[in-house]
Amino acid sequence: MNNVYLLNNPNKHWIKQSASKAVKQSIMNAHRAYQTFFKNKQGCPKFKKKSGIGSYYLIGTIHIQRHRIQLPKLGWIKLKERGYIPTNNIKSATVIREFDRYYVSVLINCECPLLSKPEQTEGIGIDLGLKEAVFTHSGVKIRSFKTNQTIIKLDKSLKRQQRKLSRKKKGSHNWYKQLLKVQRLYKRIKNIKKDIKRKGILSILRTNPQFITVENLNIKGMMRNKRLANSFQQIGLGYMVEWLKIKCRDYGIELRQVDRFYPSSQICSDCGHIQPMPLNQRTYHCNHCGMIKDRDINASINLKQATDYTVIV
Numbered sequence: 001m002n003n004v005y006l007l008n009n010p011n012k013h014w015i016k017q018s019a020s021k022a023v024k025q026s027i028m029n030a031h032r033a034y035q036t037f038f039k040n041k042q043g044c045p046k047f048k049k050k051s052g053i054g055s056y057y058l059i060g061t062i063h064i065q066r067h068r069i070q071l072p073k074l075g076w077i078k079l080k081e082r083g084y085i086p087t088n089n090i091k092s093a094t095v096i097r098e099f100d101r102y103y104v105s106v107l108i109n110c111e112c113p114l115l116s117k118p119e120q121t122e123g124i125g126i127d128l129g130l131k132e133a134v135f136t137h138s139g140v141k142i143r144s145f146k147t148n149q150t151i152i153k154l155d156k157s158l159k160r161q162q163r164k165l166s167r168k169k170k171g172s173h174n175w176y177k178q179l180l181k182v183q184r185l186y187k188r189i190k191n192i193k194k195d196i197k198r199k200g201i202l203s204i205l206r207t208n209p210q211f212i213t214v215e216n217l218n219i220k221g222m223m224r225n226k227r228l229a230n231s232f233q234q235i236g237l238g239y240m241v242e243w244l245k246i247k248c249r250d251y252g253i254e255l256r257q258v259d260r261f262y263p264s265s266q267i268c269s270d271c272g273h274i275q276p277m278p279l280n281q282r283t284y285h286c287n288h289c290g291m292i293k294d295r296d297i298n299a300s301i302n303l304k305q306a307t308d309y310t311v312i313v
């Protein structure tokens with residue numbers, strides 16, 4: 001793509017409205033996207049829509065005070081959360097729009113504070129299930145979203161608002177007003193779920209386990225199954241694994257991954273006997289030694305005891 005052509009094209013004058021570094025960065029991004037497309041046969045880059053969610057990158061003179069931030073071309077902008085962003089050593093900023101709200105995320109240069117740790121406890125196996133989100137061997141779990149009253153209420157209300165939206169004439173003034181309502185609700189539900197997940201993971205990490213073992217999820221395969229895909233997306237297991245990776249790196253905890261064909265729910269955690277476990281059977285009753293345990297707890301103990309794994313963090 002030719003930068004000079006774009007800047008001199010009278011139809012593309014809106015490009016000059018944003019900072020030159022932002023334009024440069026997005027051209028670089030496009031360049032990289034095309035290169036990976038040609039090299040690794042990844043998906044062809046698509047044109048971005050101007051509506052909805054988007055972001056852009058800024059470097060240059062960025063100043064921050066307690067209540068406001070100065071960005072190139074935009075000037076001083078008030079912040080809603082005050083005294084939160086560090087005020088010096090700013091490297092760059094990314095402005096993000098999510099529907100009707102704007103966020104700024106800044107990159108700063110600083111020493112990482114050492115995290116204080118309690119005494120190391122034994123390893124933990126995390127069973128990522130579709131019904132209950134997370135189980136550790138001690139029975140701690142992140143509660144399922146299906147039983148969370150706030151989410152149930154908001155989901156209902158989202159459905160109602162979406163129905164209202166579908167009855168309005170697309171593109172009309174009232175349609176846009178209704179669209180905003182739907183988007184806000186959607187965002188709120190998303191934020192609540194994210195919060196639950198992050199807090200759950202944090203509570204596990206705070207105990208400072210020796211290692212954490214998770215299953216290698218077949219995400220693409222699960223998404224292909226139409227019946228599973230929806231509930232899978234609702235829980236967002238992929239996000240949870242990604243967040244676990246980031247946090248394990250921060251806390252210096254070993255993250256192990258077992259093969260996706262490891263029969264974690266079929267093995268008896270006491271004697272190693274293997275028996276088939278249909279999905280509707282919630283307790284594990286061993287035919288060999290007579291052990292009785294909750295299905296998910298049994299699975300997470302097995303994950304903890306797994307010897308065949310790859311270390312990913």
Ligand SMILES: [Zn+2]
Nearest residue numbers: 268271286289
């Ligand atoms: Zn047994």
